[in-house]
Amino acid sequence: MEVILCSITGFCSGVRNALNRTMDELKRHGAPVFILHDLVHNESVVNDLLSRGAKIVDEPEGLPPGATLIFSAHGVSEEVEARAKALPLNIVDATCPLVRKVQERGAELSEKGYVVLLFGKAGHREVEGILGRIHGEKHLLTNEEDARGFKLVPGRTYACISQTTMNSGVIAEMTAILREKIPGLVESASVCRATQKRQDAVRELASKCDLVLVAGSAHSSNTRRLCEIAVAQGARAELVSGPEAVTPELLRGAKHVGVTSGASAPDDLVHGILNAVTRIAASEP
Ligand code: SF4
Structure with missing residues (x-):
């Protein structure tokens, strides 16, 4: 064999950065530090952090005043960020810069009047964070089937972006399907x-x-x-x-x-x- x-x-660099920042906070302030949802999607990494005194929480509310709260590499929505920042917490934003770029691109396209089509997995933290930064009309398309079935509204302009970890072949397929039916589609979907x-x-x-x-x-x-x-x-x-x-x-x-x-x-x-x-x-x- x-x-x-x-x-x-x-x-990847985003995961390494989120881990380093968490370890720095643990060294600087001691345990516990709080992480909003799993820092990364790997049990052994998360268990190691828990053994060092990190705690995972689902909401920013209810933490002791002055506590450190870390946003994961997947990022958070604007609403969650605002709620956390309104509390007396030490916020450490470990959102991967490449996820941040997609969040900003989605928000920018929406501000320009485009309907934003996000390719991604329903319920994924990164997807929730991106959708939660787009103020205008947006739709989540999870696969080629969704792209085929998507109904256009005449007179609207459309742009597509994607979750950073999709299959790049599927992104290409979905973009091609939409390109056929949407004249002037702005194509901004790609993986990191x-x-x-x-x-x-x-x-x-x-x-x-x-x-x-x-x-x-x-x-x-x-x-x-x-x-x-x-x-x-x-x-x-x-x-x-x-x-x-x-x-x-x-x-x-x-x-x-x-x-x-x-x-x-x-x-x-x-x-x-x-x-x-x-x-x-x-x-x-
Ligand atoms: S966007 Fe890319 S580099 Fe950043 S955390 Fe996700 S997979 Fe890693």
């Missing part, structure tokens, strides 16, 4: 650079593998996209949360096994999984 590590794994590089790298990896293991959590959007891309490339893909999930049964029949990770999976998790695969490969007759 050949084992191949993807050319890009581990944290980190997501694009990871998707390109997994595409290349999957072309050499019959099985791709993607380290990460099931609720991480960018991680699930990597699995989809590997499958579209013709490989089997399995999302693995840790080395204990790597068993001889999981690897059975695979001759070329690729290992990659979502943007919120730490390096030690990736290497733990890689070592588990290598051990099983070495024990093969």
Whole structure:
């Protein structure tokens, strides 16, 4: 069995920045520091922060005066930000600058009078944050089906933007569908650079593998996209949360096994999984 590590794994810059800022706050003020929702979508990272004294909350209200509240890399809506800032809290905004760019682009297009079409996953924190910064008419389109079924209002102008971690192939499809029916569509939908590089790298990896293991959590959007891309490339893909999930049964029949990770999976998790695969490969007759 050949084992191949993807050319890009581990944290993206947005996740690393959010983690560093949280660790800085823990060092500076001591525990607890409060995080609004999961800082990143990875259980091992979140559990490590909890063990260091971070606490996850769902609302800014109800915290002790002077407490530190951290906004996650996914960003928050204008309304949530205003509520938090009205309280006597030390706010640390760890919104990824690339998510911030999409929030600003959505708001700007809306101010110019465009109906904003956001491509993304319903209920995702990043999507809620982006939608919550667009004051005018906006619609969430989750897939090609939604794009096909979208009904135009004559006389309105339209622009599309997207969640940063969508499948870039799906964005291209959705944009093409809308372009056909919306004259003058402003096309601003794209994934962030980190997501694009990871998707390109997994595409290349999957072309050499019959099985791709993607380290990460099931609720991480960018991680699930990597699995989809590997499958579209013709490989089997399995999302693995840790080395204990790597068993001889999981690897059975695979001759070329690729290992990659979502943007919120730490390096030690990736290497733990890689070592588990290598051990099983070495024990093969
Ligand atoms: S995936 Fe992209 S947008 Fe999201 S946190 Fe990472 S760098 Fe930022």
